[in-house]
Amino acid sequence: MNEPEVESLTLLESLKARLNQHNYNYYVLDDPAIPDVEYDRLFRQLQVIEQKDPQLITTDSPTQRVGAAPLAKFKQIKHKLPMLSLSNAFNDEDLKGFENRLLDRLKLDNNTGERVVEFVAEPKLDGVAVSLFYENGLLIYGATRGDGETGEDITQNVRTIKSIPLTLIGNNYPKVLEVRGEIFMPKAAFNALNARAIKRDEKAFVNPRNAAAGSLRQLDSKVTADRSLSMCAYSIGFTEGYELPSTHYEMLNKLSVWGLAINNEMAIVKGAEGCIQYYRSLTTRRNDLKYEIDGIVFKVNAFSQQADLGFVSRSPRWAIAYKFPAQEELTILKSVDFQVGRTGALTPVARLQPVFVGGVTVSNATLHNMDEINRLGVRIGDAVIIRRAGDVIPKIVKVVVENRPDDAGRIELPEICPVCGSAVVILVGEAVARCTGALVCPAQLKESIKHYASRKAMDIDGLGDKLIDQLVEKELVRNIADLYRLRANDLALLERMAEKSAKKLIQAIEVSKETNLAKFIFALGIREVGETTAVLLAKNFENVENILSASKDTLEDLPDVGPIMANNIYSFFSAEENQEKINELVKLGVLFTPVETNNAQTNDLGGQIFVLTGALPNMSRDEMKKLLLERGAKVSGSVSKKTTYLVAGESAGSKLLKAKGLGVEILNEEQALALMHISSPEM
Numbered sequence: 042m043n044e045p046e047v048e049s050l051t052l053l054e055s056l057k058a059r060l061n062q063h064n065y066n067y068y069v070l071d072d073p074a075i076p077d078v079e080y081d082r083l084f085r086q087l088q089v090i091e092q093k094d095p096q097l098i099t100t101d102s103p104t105q106r107v108g109a110a111p112l113a114k115f116k117q118i119k120h121k122l123p124m125l126s127l128s129n130a131f132n133d134e135d136l137k138g139f140e141n142r143l144l145d146r147l148k149l150d151n152n153t154g155e156r157v158v159e160f161v162a163e164p165k166l167d168g169v170a171v172s173l174f175y176e177n178g179l180l181i182y183g184a185t186r187g188d189g190e191t192g193e194d195i196t197q198n199v200r201t202i203k204s205i206p207l208t209l210i211g212n213n214y215p216k217v218l219e220v221r222g223e224i225f226m227p228k229a230a231f232n233a234l235n236a237r238a239i240k241r242d243e244k245a246f247v248n249p250r251n252a253a254a255g256s257l258r259q260l261d262s263k264v265t266a267d268r269s270l271s272m273c274a275y276s277i278g279f280t281e282g283y284e285l286p287s288t289h290y291e292m293l294n295k296l297s298v299w300g301l302a303i304n305n306e307m308a309i310v311k312g313a314e315g316c317i318q319y320y321r322s323l324t325t326r327r328n329d330l331k332y333e334i335d336g337i338v339f340k341v342n343a344f345s346q347q348a349d350l351g352f353v354s355r356s357p358r359w360a361i362a363y364k365f366p367a368q369e370e371l372t373i374l375k376s377v378d379f380q381v382g383r384t385g386a387l388t389p390v391a392r393l394q395p396v397f398v399g400g401v402t403v404s405n406a407t408l409h410n411m412d413e414i415n416r417l418g419v420r421i422g423d424a425v426i427i428r429r430a431g432d433v434i435p436k437i438v439k440v441v442v443e444n445r446p447d448d449a450g451r452i453e454l455p456e457i458c459p460v461c462g463s464a465v466v467i468l469v470g471e472a473v474a475r476c477t478g479a480l481v482c483p484a485q486l487k488e489s490i491k492h493y494a495s496r497k498a499m500d501i502d503g504l505g506d507k508l509i510d511q512l513v514e515k516e517l518v519r520n521i522a523d524l525y526r527l528r529a530n531d532l533a534l535l536e537r538m539a540e541k542s543a544k545k546l547i548q549a550i551e552v553s554k555e556t557n558l559a560k561f562i563f564a565l566g567i568r569e570v571g572e573t574t575a576v577l578l579a580k581n582f583e584n585v586e587n588i589l590s591a592s593k594d595t596l597e598d599l600p601d602v603g604p605i606m607a608n609n610i611y612s613f614f615s616a617e618e619n620q621e622k623i624n625e626l627v628k629l630g631v632l633f634t635p636v637e638t639n640n641a642q643t644n645d646l647g648g649q650i651f652v653l654t655g656a657l658p659n660m661s662r663d664e665m666k667k668l669l670l671e672r673g674a675k676v677s678g679s680v681s682k683k684t685t686y687l688v689a690g691e692s693a694g695s696k697l698l699k700a701k702g703l704g705v706e707i708l709n710e711e712q713a714l715a716l717m718h719i720s721s722p723e724m
């Protein structure tokens with residue numbers, strides 16, 4: 042065999058190092074330094090060199106993440122040190138109890154008299170715990186937790202995860218390093234994966250944790266490679282040839298320096314009170330995170346204190362997971378009703394035995410359409426798993442078929458509308474069944490008026506759902522224009538409507554007549570036309586006449602308007618009955634002012650990019666964001682070289698570290714307000 046040429050060797054090493062660094066920038070720091078095409082070019086260059094001379098290929102090469110032959114089964118790996126589990130707290134009292142136990146023990150053990158323990162707070166990612174073993178900086182194997190003593194060898198699959206370095210960065214890392222952390226599937230990847238599965242009529246995953254576990258359990262690593270998994274490191278297991286720093290916080294930062302992803306929400310907090318504050322603050326932002334978390338882990342920061350505290354059974358005494366209320370529960374499907382929406386769509390709604398899930402009692406869940414019912418294979422009487430994550434409407438995600446009672450009943454689509462008795466049809470190519478009754482159907486009429494009167498549409502103050510139901514049922518309102526013909530005496534016929542409230546409502550209807558074109562277009566309830574498209578139409582056409590006469594091609598030329606939406610808009614505005622309806626509303630006094638073109642009220646901070654982190658003393662981050670946006674600034678979620686300012690509050694974590702590292706100017710709340718010429722509230 043020929044010896045590899047020295048020149049190609051150095052180029053090869055340089056390419057590998059550059060690709061590793063760019064990979065780290067992209068997948069760990071979320072801050073790419075080069076465009077994707079440039080990365081691809083370097084990658085191809087490396088591939089060409091390796092193909093010419095395959096003996097140059099090493100396991101740590103960025104080209105070798107995918108491609109190993111499928112396994113017959115996973116080997117077992119015995120962990121060098123057991124992988125423990127965490128004890129849990131479910132309320133503030135549990136957490137205070139945890140702190141008291143620590144204080145007692147630490148005082149007894151080292152008698153320092155120090156009464157405040159410092160903790161590191163880290164979100165508990167809802168994923169799969171893993172151990173990664175590095176020797177001389179090279180990834181040797183990855184293993185699942187298993188029973189804590191022995192796990193499965195998932196090295197081939199772990200290697201496909203781009204946020205896991207195949208070689209550690211730099212040269213100041215331990216000779217032997219076992220890193221522990223969580224492999225998880227970000228929410229966006231999970232939603233995309235399930236959408237794909239549903240499209241192909243395959244089974245969807247119940248939650249991102251199951252999706253991550255299922256993806257790691259693949260014997261063919263090509264499947265895993267296709268699943269957009271990520272990894273977050275949270276501790277060091279076994280290590281040799283390295284003196285650890287003195288705190289957990291510093292240790293996490295070391296892991297980050299060596300190329301491993303750590304959680305950028307981590308923060309140092311003091312005492313149980315600090316932990317509770319952090320828990321509350323992250324609870325409010327939980328839905329905005331890009332990944333699912335099921336609680337917060339608090340760990341004593343000082344390793345000396347951790348050593349004093351030790352372990353109880355299989356859990357460290359120095360850590361606790363403060364769990365969020367469960368997002369999944371088991372309950373029984375009692376019946377299914379079909380609700381008729383604004384566009385006539387029939388939506389099956391599951392009536393459930395009430396169950397406490399995701400922090401609220403749930404008795405209804407959407408079943409979307411008949412396809413969803415068939416996909417789930419659900420029947421009345423079934424035991425079902427219901428999931429309520431964040432603000433999302435509760436969903437049945439799985440049927441426990443083993444628990445199915447003998448008399449479980451099939452769910453049938455009604456042939457006629459349950460409200461007006463008109464025929465129900467399923468149009469070709471649509472999953473949705475629709476009532477054909479249009480505005481003779483009281484359900485469709487009620488829903489279109491509710492939409493018309495809603496806050497983001499015509500914003501008729503005081504015209505709530507119950508009132509609309511009565512107005513339609515008493516036939517005081519047979520179409521939207523009738524709203525403007527109502528008189529206070531008509532309203533006297535309604536339940537709980539005193540004279541004063543009746544007058545107030547009539548006045549609110551009058552006031553709502555003056556609106557802007559975007560709100561009016563949105564209020565019309567055209568299929569697929571949400572607020573954003575309504576604004577787009579209003580800005581482009583400026584008045585109703587222009588929209589009424591717009592051709593399909595003109596509509597399709599608008600950005601983000603595809604042929605289906607263009608067709609919906611065109612069909613709506615060219616239908617004679619809709620033109621009459623709009624003209625009638627205009628005659629009744631509905632008046633449009635032009636749409637504002639920009640949310641920013643000034644451009645004082647135009648071109649400046651802000652990132653907000655930590656708890657601000659006098660306002661929420663959302664309030665600060667609004668003030669910045671109003672002045673033309675951009676507010677980004679992550680720190681990069683482009684960031685102009687980081688506004689940091691208490692418990693700021695790794696964003697602060699990163700900003701300092703990049704030399705980004707750091708402001709506190711008062712300084713940020715001063716930049717906007719707003720004086721700070723009195724403290």
Ligand code: I6G
Pocket residue numbers: 124125126127163164165166170223275276338357360
């Ligand atoms: O399961 C876990 C999730 C997150 C952990 C953990 C963690 O830290 C953020 N830390 C330890 C020490 C253990 N399990 C055992």
